Amino acid sequence: MELSTAAKEAEGISLQLLVDNHSNRVLYAETGKAFVDLLFGFLQIPLGSIVGILQENHMNVSGSFGRLFGSVKELEPTYFQSQTVKESLLKPEVASASLAYPLLQNFVSPKQLKYETSTSSCFGSKRAEAGKEVIGFVKEGETKFIVMDDLRVFPLSSIFLVDLLNKFNVNDISFWEVKINLEECLELVKASMKSDAVLTDVFIGNKSPRKETKIITI
Numbered sequence: 001m002e003l004s005t006a007a008k009e010a011e012g013i014s015l016q017l018l019v020d021n022h023s024n025r026v027l028y029a030e031t032g033k034a035f036v037d038l039l040f041g042f043l044q045i046p047l048g049s050i051v052g053i054l055q056e057n058h059m060n061v062s063g064s065f066g067r068l069f070g071s072v073k074e075l076e077p078t079y080f081q082s083q084t085v086k087e088s089l090l091k092p093e094v095a096s097a098s099l100a101y102p103l104l105q106n107f108v109s110p111k112q113l114k115y116e117t118s119t120s121s122c123f124g125s126k127r128a129e130a131g132k133e134v135i136g137f138v139k140e141g142e143t144k145f146i147v148m149d150d151l152r153v154f155p156l157s158s159i160f161l162v163d164l165l166n167k168f169n170v171n172d173i174s175f176w177e178v179k180i181n182l183e184e185c186l187e188l189v190k191a192s193m194k195s196d197a198v199l200t201d202v203f204i205g206n207k208s209p210r211k212e213t214k215i216i217t218i
Contacts, residue, residue: 013038013179014031014032014034014179014180015030015031015147015177015178015179016030016175016176016177017029017175017178017203018173019173019174020172021172022170025149025197025204026149026197026199026203027170027173028146028147028149028199029147030144030145030146030156031144032143033136033138034136035147037135037136037137038180038185039153040137042188046092046093048089048090048091048092049091049092051069052091053186054189054190055069057186059187061190063193063194072086072090073090143156146160146161148199149196149197151198151199176203188202
């Protein structure tokens with residue numbers, strides 16, 4: 001399932017990174033509901049779907065899980081109970097609730113969707129609640145969140161930020177304003193499977209910031 005040009009141009013999600021210029025690492029990201037919903041949505045996508053879409057976009061998954069997926073792909077159908085069973089491993093069913101955000105929709109094909117019929121589904125999705133549509137996982141509102149480099153998520157508060165900055169004890173820092181496109185979405189998934197420094201790996205690594213990235217040095 002190659003990603004279409006339209007999918008690759010999906011509207012990005014904004015977040016602000018606090019970067020330690022000395023160590024060249026992301027300390028944390030300050031963001032809103034959309035990015036947190038995106039991260040939480042990863043938990044609803046089967047590993048088979050994740051590995052498959054990464055490999056199809058030339059982002060091979062290192063380690064044993066990638067090789068396990070490859071074994072299923074290479075084994076002849078005669079070794080399985082049926083062709084349907086093999087397909088269910090390579091492209092498992094996904095609850096439609098996983099796909100509330102456009103970037104998440106790129107991880108599956110329409111054939112993989114298992115549509116929920118109950119409006120009280122426990123999945124975070126577009127669902128009816130008290131007469132209005134509810135989208136995603138965390139509540140709508142002005143609440144901001146802190147996402148750490150290892151993807152731990154905390155509600156933003158001034159006290160939390162002061163304690164966090166004291167803990168880091170850094171002086172040479174800058175803010176990066178970035179948007180998540182599909183490429184970074186895929187990289188986030190891949191990095192989260194093997195790294196404790198996901199945001200640093202995806203947004204800094206060994207590459208230069210994208211032209212549209214705004215950097216404010218403090």
